[in-house]
Amino acid sequence: MEQEPLSDRFTVGGVMELRDVEIFLAVAEELHFGRAAERLRVTPARVSQSIKKLERQVGGPLFQRTSRRVATTAIGQQLYEELRPHYRGLHESLARAAQAATGTTEVLRLGMIASNLNDIRPLLDEFALRRPDCQVRVTHQHFSDPFGALRRDEIDLQLTWLPVNEPDLTVGPEVYAEPVVLAVAADHPLAARPDAHYEDLADYPQPAVTAPDYWIGAVSPFHTPAGRPISRGPAVANFQELITAVAAGQGICVVHAHARRYYARPDIRYLTVAGLPWSRWALVWRTAGESPLVRAFAETSEEFGPLDVPR
The missing domain is CATH 3.40.190.10 (Periplasmic binding protein-like II)
Incomplete structure (x- = not known):
């Protein structure tokens, strides 16, 4: 006997709301409740409430949660693989309808x-x-x-x-180039100076980012010109977490110069750093x-x- 798709069972215990689907998919992709909440612009409490609701409907846990990590269970992974193409198809249908409406x-x-x-x-x-x-x-x-x-x-x-x-990506034309600057807390020892030196970076930790080292290192280097290691501090997943960690005095960070205009804050100072290459x-x-x-x-x-x- 062919097994009923897991996603179809939700109509038995109750209606699966689209927002709950979006929240589940976001958590399954981010594997982090807080990042999923930020991505969807909802509260972490809303994310937890939605996942608990879906787990009651399916009758089993969708995620394994500890203080350190979140992982999908076998049931959660099955549901993700079934729901994702349907969700994408729905959005594609809505997009085509919107295109037709606007010409x-x-x-x-x-x-x-x-x-x-x-x-x-x-x-x-x-x-x-x-x-x-x-x-x-x-x-x-x-x-x-x-x-x-x-x-x-x-x-x-x-x-x-x-x-x-x-290897699977093609790099196209350069769109623009800009310098990088150093973000520090307003009460940081470096904040009183008009600029910073490249070697200063080794004296304070920079937030840690989970991404290819070669790519992160092009902006936020791992060593100074003299070979001194630049330590990594708290892990961050996005710029909002990064700038909050800097403002809280948990480290300093090299960022792109446009942050001075788009993320001007009273608790952050942006310093020029001689010797750091521009970003392309x-x-x-x-x-x-x-x-x-x-x-x-x-x-x-x-x-x-x-x-x-x-x-």
Whole structure:
């Protein structure tokens, strides 16, 4: 006898609400209740409540939770694999309906690691002039999972800093370049100085990020020019956690210069650091997922030329 799909059983004990599905999928992908809450802009209590509700409906645990980690159970993994394609199909249907309503025929999904959307507005405007039939849908991607959304086919291309040395990804044209600065707490010993030295980085920890070392190290180095190691402090998953850790005095951190404009805070100071190389930001996409629309956006960026962003 063929086994009933696990996702179908939810109609027996009660209706599975779309928000509960979104929360479950987010926790299964983030494996962190707090990050899932931030991603969906809900409270952690709402996430816990939703997961408990689904576990009551399915009749078993969906996640194994300890103070250190979250992991899906066998039931949770099965449910994730069944629900995800249905959820994606629903969103694709809604997107096609929205396109028809607005007269657009195509959607390009652009992910951004940075939050400086306004800095790339000239490029988006130029592409809109060239392709008025296409809508560019921009989403934010956390640096703790820099290439995951591309590989999961949640976005078509991404704007991220270089280098990107991933065998399954294609690196496209450079979009802009900018310097990096040092973020410190307003009451940090370095905050009273107009700038910092490269060697100062070895005297204080920097937040730890789970991402390829070569990619993180291009912005936040692991050694000074003199070879002194730069220690890592508390683990962070996104920029909000990073800047909060810095403001709380738990470390200092090298960040991109646009943070001075987009994350100006009374409890943070941004210092220039001589000797640190500039960051170059480029378009990246899944090689196997390259499409005419991806190529059209990349060509527009290349022909439009690198943007001159504020520094």
